[in-house]
Amino acid sequence: MSTIAGGIFTSHVPGIGQAIAKGLKQDPYWKPFFDGWHTVHDWLKREKPDVLVCFYNDHGLNFFLDKLPTFAIGAADGYRHEDEGWGISGYKPYPGMPELSWHIIEQVVHDEFDPTMCQKMLVDHALAIPVEMAWPDEEESWPFKLVPIAINTVQYPLPSPKRCFEFGRSVGRALESWPGDEKIVVMGTGGLSHQLEGERAGHINIEYDTFCMDNLSRDPEALLQHSSLDIAELAGSQGVEILNWIAARGAMRGSVTELSRNYHIPISNTAAATMLLENHETVLA
Amino acid sequence: MSTIAGGIFTSHVPGIGQAIAKGLKQDPYWKPFFDGWHTVHDWLKREKPDVLVCFYNDHGLNFFLDKLPTFAIGAADGYRHEDEGWGISGYKPYPGMPELSWHIIEQVVHDEFDPTMCQKMLVDHALAIPVEMAWPDEEESWPFKLVPIAINTVQYPLPSPKRCFEFGRSVGRALESWPGDEKIVVMGTGGLSHQLEGERAGHINIEYDTFCMDNLSRDPEALLQHSSLDIAELAGSQGVEILNWIAARGAMRGSVTELSRNYHIPISNTAAATMLLENHETVLA
Amino acid sequence: MNGTFDPPATGKRVIPGTYVFDGDAARRGFAINEMCFSFNEDANRRAFAEDEEAYMERFHLSEEHKKAIRERDVIGMLNAGGNIYYLAKLAGILKLGVQDIGALQTGTTVDEFKAALLAHGAKLKELQTQGETA
Amino acid sequence: MNGTFDPPATGKRVIPGTYVFDGDAARRGFAINEMCFSFNEDANRRAFAEDEEAYMERFHLSEEHKKAIRERDVIGMLNAGGNIYYLAKLAGILKLGVQDIGALQTGTTVDEFKAALLAHGAKLKELQTQGETA
Ligand SMILES: [Fe+3]
Ligand SMILES: [Fe+3]
Known part of the structure; x- marks a missing residue:
């Protein structure tokens, strides 16, 4: 039987990719952020997950406003990153796991979600960069199979935090009922508080970020008290990317404990965070 | 305040378009089907709706398996039909009503549906042909503004009949709360029983079709007792297009009466039906 | 009819x-x-008609796909994962209507296939005469 | 900063x-x-850089869109419906980073904008020293 070993939650700022490319991990500006990954690296080496289910948001690589899905689930044999407009590409391709993708799609449609099913799908920096950070030592190919799940954080109306959490729960039910014996890690990328546009560009909210991090493991439903617009106001217009965290956390349906947390300001315009949560099957008393 | 005047439910067989083009409405093969439209024509002349909200399924014109939405809502300034592979095109363009489209999108996302939002969208014969049948005398341009809503009937898992009905109810709530004074007609296209592929090609089920038609006005929830796969078995693999009827019926939330019904076999491989339902605000006793 | x-x-x-x-x-x-979806464009339909093998190669069709298309074996196409909504575009190029396709799949002649549909119509008329359905 | x-x-x-x-x-x-989305392709980025006016015309930009782009007026682009996720691709062509953009919009210098971000970092450090947050 499959197990959901845990969840990795992290920012996905494009500049991180450039810092990696330039070898700046030990640079004083970047070190405090990259240092937050050591526990994740140790944990991944110990757990060796076979499958990565990654909740992220597309920034205009695979989706445009002609067909903008609320929830999109990849069901391809494999995925590539491509040029998003800045001439950066060349990330290693990601092997897919279409049989698990379809199992998830069957479950979520059964549970009255309305996904867009994607048998071809490019994945952008919001997936590529967290993967580079989590598995920095893989030379040839990735040691996992990928199911990418994109949540709309671009076009209002966004799905509510509650809807995203329930969507994640449904994905989690699919993972639990998957008959394979794979070990699965989930990931939620984006955030924390930041805002790129408008007169409020540069907005950061330590208090709200701390509230989210404090509750992510022990009481994620606390994060559902706000609407997506509330979060835009609290955490900035790109702070709503925490919807990906909320969905990923929803997919962890066992007993969840926080293994590590790193929170550092600033990375680019962003309050950057990395958290590692472990998931154990709930043991009945 | 806007009113939902009624609903038109009809098959959308491509061959109908060719019959119209060839002037075959009085031909013995086609006459029994086209005769079913007289009451619709009279009703439309009397009601003069300003807006058409059309639930249909795309047959591979606007959507492909790379990005296949469960529910897609058009939000464009206008829509065109284009060549679907048979060299037929040239239908008059359809003016959009993006302000109403967004009002609907806001409502359905609020109601926990997960639509794909389409600011560019081609519409196929499943919309074009019913419109040609309903408004046969418009020379220059259409007398309505369009909101097209596409439901996945191509890629399993399909949404359940219950989900489609509730989706229609949510669209209906949006129409009711629209502050404009437009008169709205809804449309559901496709079906009734037919199957194009496999050793069971040519399958037709008079009993199930009759059950659907008998209950559409007075007890549409009776149609929700079957799953989408049940309907594929009962009505044939393309018979599942009745999901569009179910959603359109869901959008009619008042007191609904059947004004006319026509059921004729065969049109092409299909048991073809046309129904006109009127919608009145429910008067409390 | 080929295949089962x-x-x-x-x-x-x-x-x-x-x-x-x-x-x-x-x-x-x-x-x-994906190949069939490309047939929405007339230029692609002509390219297929001119050189089926080259066109199938361009879309990386499997040997099973190719064989079914070469043999006009609709059931074979379905078994290989073809979807009728997309295959209908190929049928157009091959000048096959839905009733030709129906006959091919059911192992009947086109006239027999049409007659079976008309028989449903006759049954409906009968039921309507008996007043069992509106 | 232009516009309000x-x-x-x-x-x-x-x-x-x-x-x-x-x-x-x-x-x-x-x-x-839509124009910004096209910048995912390098050839399109070069075409824009070579002749901005012709490229904007090709995508039917409104006069309001064009004016904001000509003036590198980010707030103007936002008021005209530009979305930052797509505008970021244009910013790349113009060699503007997110902090340049931030400064343009907030009416500060880039150094001031960066300093404001660093001040949040300093505040966080202070809170962490006080033990108020992890
Ligand atoms: Fe982002
Ligand atoms: Fe159809």
């Missing part, structure tokens, strides 16, 4: 003579369906 | 200094966003 009904996997609901286009089918058929 | 905050419609929630990209904004901005 070959349900894709165990443990799934089987509807006799019917091809449920689920994820398994979609995976098997992606290439053939 | 111009909330798109009445009756909507306004978040000061923030552009909620809703349907109204998406309608106003479709052309500019």
Whole structure:
């Protein structure tokens, strides 16, 4: 039987990719952020997950406003990153796991979600960069199979935090009922508080970020008290990317404990965070 | 305040378009089907709706398996039909009503549906042909503004009949709360029983079709007792297009009466039906 | 008619003579369906008609896909994951209507296939005369 | 910084200094966003760089869109319905980073904008020293 070993939650700022490319991990500006990954690296080496289910948001690589899905689930044999407009590409391709993708799609449609099913799908920096950070030592190919799940954080109306959490729960039910014996890690990328546009560009909210991090493991439903617009106001217009965290956390349906947390300001315009949560099957008393 | 005047439910067989083009409405093969439209024509002349909200399924014109939405809502300034592979095109363009489209999108996302939002969208014969049948005398341009809503009937898992009905109810709530004074007609296209592929090609089920038609006005929830796969078995693999009827019926939330019904076999491989339902605000006793 | 009904996997609901286009089918058929989707453009239809083999190669069709297309074997295309909504565009190029396709799949002549449809119509008339249906 | 905050419609929630990209904004901005989406391809980026006016014309940009782009007026682009996720691709061509953009919009210098971000970092350090946050 499959197990959901845990969840990795992290920012996905494009500049991180450039810092990696330039070898700046030990640079004083970047070190405090990259240092937050050591526990994740140790944990991944110990757990060796076979499958990565990654909740992220597309920034205009695979989706445009002609067909903008609320929830999109990849069901391809494999995925590539491509040029998003800045001439950066060349990330290693990601092997897919279409049989698990379809199992998830069957479950979520059964549970009255309305996904867009994607048998071809490019994945952008919001997936590529967290993967580079989590598995920095893989030379040839990735040691996992990928199911990418994109949540709309671009076009209002966004799905509510509650809807995203329930969507994640449904994905989690699919993972639990998957008959394979794979070990699965989930990931939620984006955030924390930041805002790129408008007169409020540069907005950061330590208090709200701390509230989210404090509750992510022990009481994620606390994060559902706000609407997506509330979060835009609290955490900035790109702070709503925490919807990906909320969905990923929803997919962890066992007993969840926080293994590590790193929170550092600033990375680019962003309050950057990395958290590692472990998931154990709930043991009945 | 806007009113939902009624609903038109009809098959959308491509061959109908060719019959119209060839002037075959009085031909013995086609006459029994086209005769079913007289009451619709009279009703439309009397009601003069300003807006058409059309639930249909795309047959591979606007959507492909790379990005296949469960529910897609058009939000464009206008829509065109284009060549679907048979060299037929040239239908008059359809003016959009993006302000109403967004009002609907806001409502359905609020109601926990997960639509794909389409600011560019081609519409196929499943919309074009019913419109040609309903408004046969418009020379220059259409007398309505369009909101097209596409439901996945191509890629399993399909949404359940219950989900489609509730989706229609949510669209209906949006129409009711629209502050404009437009008169709205809804449309559901496709079906009734037919199957194009496999050793069971040519399958037709008079009993199930009759059950659907008998209950559409007075007890549409009776149609929700079957799953989408049940309907594929009962009505044939393309018979599942009745999901569009179910959603359109869901959008009619008042007191609904059947004004006319026509059921004729065969049109092409299909048991073809046309129904006109009127919608009145429910008067409390 | 070539080929026989070959349900894709165990443990799934089987509807006799019917091809449920689920994820398994979609995976098997992606290439053939993608090729058929390209036929929305007239230039692509002409390119296929001019050189079927080259065009199939361009879309990376499997040997199973190619064989079914070469043999105009609709059931073979379905077993290889073809979806009728996309295959209908190929049928147009091959000048096959839905009733030709129906006859091919059911192992009847086109006239027999049409007669079977008309028989449903006659049955409906009979029921209507008896007042059993509106 | 050019232009001022111009909330798109009445009756909507306004978040000061923030552009909620809703349907109204998406309608106003479709052309500019579509142009920016095209910048995923290098050939298109070069075509824009070579002849901005011709490229904007090709995507049917409104006069408001064009004016904002000519003037490198980010707030103007936002008011005209530009979405930052797509505008970021244009910013790349113009060799503007997110902090240059931030400075342009907030009417500060880039150094001031960066300093404000660092001040948040300092505040966090202080809170962490006080043990108020992990
Ligand atoms: Fe982001
Ligand atoms: Fe159809």
